[in-house]
Amino acid sequence: AGADPADATAATAPPPDFVTALDGRVKGLRVGVPRAVLAEGIDAGVLARFGDALAALEAAGARLVEIDLPHARYAIPVYYLVATAEASSNLARYDGVRYGRRETTDPDAGVDDLYRRSRSAGFGLEVKRRIMLGTYALSAGYYDAYYRKAQQVRTLIRRDYETALGAVDLVATPTTPGPAFPLGEKTGDPLAMYMEDVLTVGASLAGLPAVSVPCGFTAARLPVGLQLTGRAFDEATVLLAADAYERATRWHEQAPPGVS
Numbered sequence: 740a741g742a743d744p745a746d747a748t749a750a751t752a753p754p755p756d757f758v759t760a761l762d763g764r765v766k767g768l769r770v771g772v773p774r775a776v777l778a779e780g781i782d783a784g785v786l787a788r789f790g791d792a793l794a795a796l797e798a799a800g801a802r803l804v805e806i807d808l809p810h811a812r813y814a815i816p817v818y819y820l821v822a823t824a825e826a827s828s829n830l831a832r833y834d835g836v837r838y839g840r841r842e843t844t845d846p847d848a849g850v851d852d853l854y855r856r857s858r859s860a861g862f863g864l865e866v867k868r869r870i871m872l873g874t875y876a877l878s879a880g881y882y883d884a885y886y887r888k889a890q891q892v893r894t895l896i897r898r899d900y901e902t903a904l905g906a907v908d909l910v911a912t913p914t915t916p917g918p919a920f921p922l923g924e925k926t927g928d929p930l931a932m933y934m935e936d937v938l939t940v941g942a943s944l945a946g947l948p949a950v951s952v953p954c955g956f957t958a959a960r961l962p963v964g965l966q967l968t969g970r971a972f973d974e975a976t977v978l979l980a981a982d983a984y985e986r987a988t989r990w991h992e993q994a995p996p997g998v999s
Contacts, residue, residue, distance in 0.1 A: 740974070752972060760975045761982040766800030768980060770967075771907035773808045780937070782917045784957030789913045792954040792965040795987050796911070796980070806903040806910065810895045811941055817896065818940035819933055820876050820889035826866070827873030833861060868929065897945040904947075904970045909980055912938045914951040914964030919995070938966060948974045950981045953990040960995050 740754035772793065777786065797803055833839030835857025842856035862870070876885040903910060915935050925932040942949035947968050954965035965984065969977040985991050 750972070755975050757975055757978055760979050762979075763983045763986045764800070765796065765980055765983045768796075768801040768909065768976075769804050769907040770796055770801045770980070771804050771806035771903050771910045773806050773811065773903075773910065773912065776808055776811045776912065776938075780916050781913060782957070784959075784961075785913045785916065785918055785963050788955035788957070788963040789911075789965065792984065792988075793911060796984060799983055799987050801980070804907050806907060808896075808899045808903060808910075808941070810892060810899050813892050814896060814941045814944060815933060815937050817889045817892045818936065818944055819872070820885050821893060821944070823869045823873035824876045824886050824889075825873065826869040827871075827877060830862070830866070830870055834858065835861070865929075893944045896941060900941065900945040900947060900968070908969070908976055910968040912966050912968075914939060914966040918957045918959075918961035918963050920961070942966075942968045947971055948977050950977050952981050952984060953993070954984075954988070955990050956993075956995065962995055 740757075741749075742751045742753075743749040770793070777789075781789075793803055834854045835841040836850075836853070840857055840861035842853070842860050845852070875881060876889075900910070916937055917935065925935070939949070939951075947970065949966055949968040951964045951966045953962060955963050957963060967977050967980050
């Protein structure tokens with residue numbers, strides 16, 4: 740946090756004293772709950788633990804307010820168009836000449852062979868998938884239909900959050916629609932993996948601070964997370980609420996079976 744003279748994109752606003760603000764007091768804090776967003780596709784165990792988390796915040800003095808995020812259902816397609824387009828553009832520099840891994844080639848093979856070998860060896864499967872998707876979205880004939888349209892809907896998503904956060908201090912949702920799953924379980928189904936991000940990508944698209952804290956386990960002892968999203972540059976309130984929740988509960992001190 741704070742200005743960085745070596746980063747032209749860094750904000751110049753001085754950061755507040757985050758630690759001093761962590762006093763555990765959330766009395767009167769308005770916590771927005773987008774009930775419509777949670778109406779379908781959320782695991783029953785996750786919803787139960789989320790409800791418990793809201794009750795804990797309310798018991799600590801926070802006030803729950805129902806809000807609407809009407810364009811939230813478009814967050815996944817928008818995010819995976821914008822993010823893959825950015826990946827395609829930004830990773831173009833990793834060609835084995837300027838940045839990244841350099842694979843040796845036959846001196847007579849030419850620069851195209853160097854690029855192909857270096858990028859094939861240096862990027863993993865998921866990175867390659869995102870580069871291909873992003874390159875497609877940015878290509879001639881598809882830019883307006885995909886990337887430009889995604890940026891327009893991104894603006895609508897950001898405005899939804901601005902409207903909601905004009906009436907509340909924070910937005911609360913589960914972190915993911917399902918509980919934690921075994922490592923590698925969904926790597927064979929990229930779409931299923933991407934759908935796990937449906938509740939977290941909104942904050943990224945809107946440029947807002949968010950935090951995830953443990954809020955319990957399902958009946959199968961799989962971890963569940965609580966996500967709190969705040970206004971731009973208001974990390975202090977996000978951290979205050981997260982800290983107050985952890986003071987009121989002890990989920991962050993527990994682990995699922997077999998995890999130390």
